[in-house]
Amino acid sequence: MTVGDNVKKYLWIFIKYFSMIFFSFVSLLPIVSCVITAFKTDAEYQNTNVMTPPESWLNFQNFIDAFQKADMGRAFLNSAIVVVIVVAGSVMIGSMLAYVLNRFTFPGNGLIRNLFLFATLLPGIAMQVSTYQLMYQLGFINHLYGYIILMMGTDVISIYIFIQFFENIPTSLDESAYMDGASYVTIFFRILFPLLKPAIVTCMILKGVGVYNEYYSAQLYLVDKKIQTVAMSLYTFTGPLGSKYNLICAGVIITLLPALIIFIAFQKQIYSGLTSGAVKG
Numbered sequence: 001m002t003v004g005d006n007v008k009k010y011l012w013i014f015i016k017y018f019s020m021i022f023f024s025f026v027s028l029l030p031i032v033s034c035v036i037t038a039f040k041t042d043a044e045y046q047n048t049n050v051m052t053p054p055e056s057w058l059n060f061q062n063f064i065d066a067f068q069k070a071d072m073g074r075a076f077l078n079s080a081i082v083v084v085i086v087v088a089g090s091v092m093i094g095s096m097l098a099y100v101l102n103r104f105t106f107p108g109n110g111l112i113r114n115l116f117l118f119a120t121l122l123p124g125i126a127m128q129v130s131t132y133q134l135m136y137q138l139g140f141i142n143h144l145y146g147y148i149i150l151m152m153g154t155d156v157i158s159i160y161i162f163i164q165f166f167e168n169i170p171t172s173l174d175e176s177a178y179m180d181g182a183s184y185v186t187i188f189f190r191i192l193f194p195l196l197k198p199a200i201v202t203c204m205i206l207k208g209v210g211v212y213n214e215y216y217s218a219q220l221y222l223v224d225k226k227i228q229t230v231a232m233s234l235y236t237f238t239g240p241l242g243s244k245y246n247l248i249c250a251g252v253i254i255t256l257l258p259a260l261i262i263f264i265a266f267q268k269q270i271y272s273g274l275t276s277g278a279v280k281g
Contacts, residue, residue: 036053041246071225085152087204087208102166103166162196177190234248237251
């Protein structure tokens with residue numbers, strides 16, 4: 001190996017590890033800044049840099065104030081109700097639609113798939129006027145069940161994940177069960193649905209995270225503070241006269257804790273679901 005080859009080798013190693021360290025630093029910097037700010041008093045936040053450590057790391061008053069003033073207990077309950085119902089409904093709707101589109105041949109099958117694909121190309125903000133009018137006429141505005149129905153709308157990504165997974169399940173399972181007298185409903189729920197576990201985990205992660213962090217539609221359709229979600233509660237401390245970012249950062253950390261606990265408790269299932277459900281083969 002020549003000197004030039006050695007230089008190229010070590011240069012590539014340097015670039016690789018430097019880029020990893022740099023982008024890790026860029027990703028972690030906002031989180032570190034948020035944690036530091038969450039422990040500062042109002043005076044400390046106004047008179048120090050965002051990266052200056054607080055005088056005391058045992059100051060939990062910001063977390064108490066954020067939880068109480070933003071009524072985060074009720075917000076967590078509302079978000080939990082929304083996430084559980086929406087995720088369960090989206091999984092059932094997406095898997096059944098994928099079952100029909102993959103296992104049955106009928107006129108318009110390809111058209112429906114193309115329409116789903118076309119729907120992903122449309123920006124959601126462009127359809128908000130018609131969506132709002134429809135929600136208003138149905139009486140769904142300012143009601144938690146209306147917001148749940150809206151968020152439970154067809155998830156195109158989940159449908160394609162389920163379709164891709166159905167393609168790896170042999171149709172001989174369906175045929176043998178049908179020959180034994182099982183109906184299509186029985187075949188789906190008793191035979192195929194249990195085999196979709198990796199795809200279900202993948203769709204639950206994607207949909208659950210999206211619904212938990214969703215703010216725009218919640219702010220638009222949930223006007224009453226009693227039915228606000230976690231994402232909306234963080235905006236309690238913003239206003240025309242200024243924002244209390246130390247309380248906002250404390251609230252952000254509080255909202256991260258449930259997701260962090262769930263991830264730590266089920267990381268094995270999450271990793272296996274992502275790798276098995278999102279990769280074909």
